[in-house]
Amino acid sequence: MSNLNKLRKRFSELKKINYLNNLLQWDQQVYMPDGAINDKSNLIKLVSKIYHKKLTSDKTKELIKESEKIENLNLIDSAILREAKREYEKAIKIPIDLVKNIARTSILGYNAWKNSRKKNKFTIFKPFLEKMINLQKEYGDRLNIGKTRYDSLLDEYEPGMSSELISKLFTILKSKIRDILKKIINSGEEIDQKILEQKYDPNKQWEFSINMIKSLGFDFNIGRQDKSDHPFTVSLSPHDVRITTRVMENYFPTCLFSTIHECGHALYDMGFMKAIQNTNLAGGASLSIHESQSRLWENMVGKSEEFWHFWYPKLQKIFPKNLNHYSQENFYRSINSVKPSYIRVEADEITYSLHIILRFEIEMLIFKDQINISELPELWNNKTEELLNLRPPNDSYGILQDVHWSGGAFGYFPTYCLGNLYASQIFNHILQKDSEIPKKISNGDFISLLNHLREDIHQYGKIYYPKDLIFQITSRELNPEYFIKYLEKKFFHIYAIK
């Protein structure tokens, strides 16, 4: 076997070991009995150890070195080598003790965070957060990718992205979104939400969600849906992509939109070209690109008028008592009502980005050593007030609301918002190419849209970096104007703003 083939095989095996970890994670959140939690953590640790040992071995180093000598690699092979090298070089920069320390602090931090949030006492979480921040600073310094240590952290989720670029994009976004929000609030229009807060039979909600994603192209021959506390998508192979949802009897949007969101992720993971399915390229280009797919389906499709033109009559038949008194227009407006709130995960399409910008600004201060941990809750509340005109009544509605920091996921939040930007730029491009898409959606044809996404994005997996991918598709760099225009068009119409 040639060195290149050996490299391919080695990273294909690493990918498989990663799938094992994914299976463990899936099982833990979906079916594992409670008493197995410690054993399961130990299993996950063991699999990570096996992975790390194989990744950082001399054999890996040698195969990369030898493969680099080969000239004129084709597109796929050069991407395989690039990703292999990237992962290897990052891994050897981090001492194993730091990896272990982060893992340990993550487990302790998660419990402290849960407890802290429950008791609404930031002081419980504070020492763990402080320790994690210090570990992540060390981690970022050691990685030393990009101009700042925060750039190093970003690189974990978003290869090639810089905090400088995000700052630029978010500055524009913040100003424009605040303008839109002001106009919406000034319109004086309040949209009734009662339609969504009736009792909806959980079994029927579940069935509806299954039928819905089937129509979107989710292939149950290579995927499944289950229930979990926090919805997620996970790949156990390119032919085994699983999503979860949560069903709330008294709030209809939870199950429906989380299902569509996760389905958007899954469609990406189900669509890699055959040539890369068994390689280290079988994954999303980045978290933002992944998020662009879930958000495109959830918001730009799932919360569009065309979508409900097709689905609402069907939904009415399933829930006649709940919906016969409401028109499609009522329903459409309800799922799109805008109202500033404390909690990110409950935010509408307009205010969502402001929640993310808040987190990004705080993370920047933290990693530039410009703020003390003890000042964070106050800063959070001030920024919420500044951006959303609301002051969290306590830390559970403020700094304690998200789990991410307890696990050391700094640099992660921006990807949610970048996902919106990518989604709207891509969607705009597809609408240019195929102006019939809205009409097709009204008629229940979602596969035409899926085929565009497959062709432009899904098939490539990690072959291209995000910035190259977006340029290849749209012939432009990432630009927030598409998202802003999308929001203005949609919400100015809903709120009758001229």
Add this chain to the structure above:
Amino acid sequence: MSNLNKLRKRFSELKKINYLNNLLQWDQQVYMPDGAINDKSNLIKLVSKIYHKKLTSDKTKELIKESEKIENLNLIDSAILREAKREYEKAIKIPIDLVKNIARTSILGYNAWKNSRKKNKFTIFKPFLEKMINLQKEYGDRLNIGKTRYDSLLDEYEPGMSSELISKLFTILKSKIRDILKKIINSGEEIDQKILEQKYDPNKQWEFSINMIKSLGFDFNIGRQDKSDHPFTVSLSPHDVRITTRVMENYFPTCLFSTIHECGHALYDMGFMKAIQNTNLAGGASLSIHESQSRLWENMVGKSEEFWHFWYPKLQKIFPKNLNHYSQENFYRSINSVKPSYIRVEADEITYSLHIILRFEIEMLIFKDQINISELPELWNNKTEELLNLRPPNDSYGILQDVHWSGGAFGYFPTYCLGNLYASQIFNHILQKDSEIPKKISNGDFISLLNHLREDIHQYGKIYYPKDLIFQITSRELNPEYFIKYLEKKFFHIYAIK
């Protein structure tokens, strides 16, 4: 860390890798989407490769050698070392190509067997069976444990067992069981089975099975039940033991008794003492001992008068339309009716052993090179006629009925029958110690019995070999008389034989 501790840790990690494989197997049979089958097989292969590499490494050899120098090892450590050495020495005897060849033939053979059974054509399966038999002959010869190559194969499932001893036990059993069967048939009594063949709501059957095993001591904090085509039990850790069942709307015993059977296996796996939970001793002493637990609960408890004294009134409340016209006596007789049939898995407690003896006798001939593959179907049918006075109308009712041989599991069948022998000898012993057990069962106390089993068997895991374990518990070697007496007492009463 001492060499002994390193050895413990190494085999604890191997055990964990094994749990990974178990999780993959569980997932494959319970929730995996169909399209993932190839990827999943490759994952299982990778995990087996990781396992084999670690097991057969020089490091393992060295740690065993160094640990053997330690004097006065305690009971647990010497068993850990014994099992480690046993596994290592077996593994290095088998060339990796043979392992791979068996795995490959197993996959092809399984498909051929399914096809062969469906089309009722032995010739489709024949070449694969022949190849597998030749591979297993080589495997047995290379292992070279015991007096014959069949003994080597037996050792995979039943350490320390010999074909000589099985022959001796089965000769007695065969003669005695045929006597009992003759008497039952001569009694002229035919038991009505209609009671079991009504429509029973699958959801209620499922719920009943869950409540049933809760009462038997199945701990849902460290276990769960799911559905699969073929019921099985699997451990993903000592705190994560999973069983599956199958529900048939028109045949009540399927779900109920397979649930109790698997629960019996699970109770064993849930009951290892803390000191061995994280070691290579966290498993059943052998397949027979494991089977003794499932059969004790399924047959000796689950099909006893006392058991239904407690449960039948409850069952009547759940299925009033089905059961109000039938007495507890009717029900008890129905689940215990004896009737020779072609299919092993449908056999009653009396004829079951004859099905096993048939298979054992054929396997002996095969591995002594005393029969040609092409003669097997005829031999099978002749033996069925001899033992059960029935001639299979075709091979699907004969030699093609079981999956085992397609996967190379020769030497496996006898453990089902040995399980009955162990079960009755152990149960007899417990009844001697605690004569109140039947009364306790009538009153719905199943935990007293479980506690005896935990004390005598479960806690020890693999610390003792089967033959030492049975002697330690009952102060006698394995003896078929307990099983024969149990059968005579129970079935002579049911069939009013004096």
